Amino acid sequence: MRIAFLGLGLMGEGFTRRLIDLGHGVTGFDPKQARREAAAAWGVGSARTPAEAAVDADLVMTCVTTTDDLEQALFGPDGAAAAMAHDSILVDFSTTAVALTRTMAARLKEVSGAGWIDAPVSGGPPAARDGRLAIMAGGDEAVVARALPILEGLAASFVHLGPVGAGQVTKMVNQVCVLTNFVVLAEALNLAERGGVDTSKLQAALETGYAGSNLMAAMWPRMMARDYAPAGYLRQVLKDLDMVHDLAHDVKAATPMASQAAELFRVMAARGHEEEDGIAVLKLFTGEEV
Numbered sequence: 001m002r003i004a005f006l007g008l009g010l011m012g013e014g015f016t017r018r019l020i021d022l023g024h025g026v027t028g029f030d031p032k033q034a035r036r037e038a039a040a041a042w043g044v045g046s047a048r049t050p051a052e053a054a055v056d057a058d059l060v061m062t063c064v065t066t067t068d069d070l071e072q073a074l075f076g077p078d079g080a081a082a083a084m085a086h087d088s089i090l091v092d093f094s095t096t097a098v099a100l101t102r103t104m105a106a107r108l109k110e111v112s113g114a115g116w117i118d119a120p121v122s123g124g125p126p127a128a129r130d131g132r133l134a135i136m137a138g139g140d141e142a143v144v145a146r147a148l149p150i151l152e153g154l155a156a157s158f159v160h161l162g163p164v165g166a167g168q169v170t171k172m173v174n175q176v177c178v179l180t181n182f183v184v185l186a187e188a189l190n191l192a193e194r195g196g197v198d199t200s201k202l203q204a205a206l207e208t209g210y211a212g213s214n215l216m217a218a219m220w221p222r223m224m225a226r227d228y229a230p231a232g233y234l235r236q237v238l239k240d241l242d243m244v245h246d247l248a249h250d251v252k253a254a255t256p257m258a259s260q261a262a263e264l265f266r267v268m269a270a271r272g273h274e275e276e277d278g279i280a281v282l283k284l285f286t287g288e289e290v
Helices: 010-021 033-040 050-054 067-075 098-112 124-130 141-154 166-194 199-206 214-224 234-251 256-270 278-286
Strands: 002-006 025-029 059-062 089-092 115-118 133-138 155-162
Touching: 002 010, 002 050, 010 025, 010 033, 010 124, 010 141, 025 033, 025 050, 059 067, 067 098, 089 098, 089 141, 098 115, 098 166, 098 234, 115 141, 115 166, 124 133, 133 141, 133 166, 141 155, 155 166, 166 199, 166 214, 166 234, 166 256, 166 278, 199 214, 214 278, 234 256, 234 278, 256 278
Parallel strands: 002 025, 002 059, 059 089, 089 115, 133 155
Antiparallel strands: 115 133
16 A cells, blocks of 8 residues: 655654555655655655645555644645545544544545544554554444554554544543553652652562553653653643543543643643653652753
8 A cells, every 4th residue: 555644753753664664655744844854764755745645645644743733734725635535544643632533534535535544542652663552443444444454563452442533532541541640650759769769679569569550661760760851742741631621521521630630731831841751740749940
């Protein structure tokens, strides 16, 4: 299949490198020229617009920051939707609003006849690069079946959860689990440090019990080293938690823990830390310069 990829940031780089390694031809677009030029170095063809990238593509893949970014890439001036063939498929790896995802899928079907798979991911850029992502997908069964051979090459776990929108709902559930845990891990680590525990042994003491988790293994060493270089940006954490709030409002679900975490990340954003990793929330507990 011929693949167009819209969005060549941290995740887009991982995805396109993986796709190239698997032997697929990829044409990419990003509004930032520097990203398009960088991607050319690992074999991604460069397009000047989303529409140009989408011409003759069997799959159009997207990984952008916001729902507005996605709508612009598809339906804005020179958007990809008008250039997509009726038998092509849009695979959106972004984390986007559930209701608008469903609206845009219907709009794409009307404009071009193309199918839509919402396929948000968990795992971050290194997992995208190595094909180890968890992909949670929503879409028509027949559409998902056509894209599955390629999508399985990007994932350690690929689960189809239902019709369009089901993937984004599942991603919101994932973000409640992950992003509230950023705060819990920060709180726990600060308690350990102030209590005089040898934190180099802390993970070994806890990981085989109920406190252990994939997130602890990935994040605590970075937190202890005060490594806040972004694998994902704090502004994206806040954006996702705000979408959790919107979904919870729509379906009348209580999310008090996610709401509290969102307010702590909002404080960090207000203090100028939007471009750091979400684990920088540790600074609120330790009293580091913020």
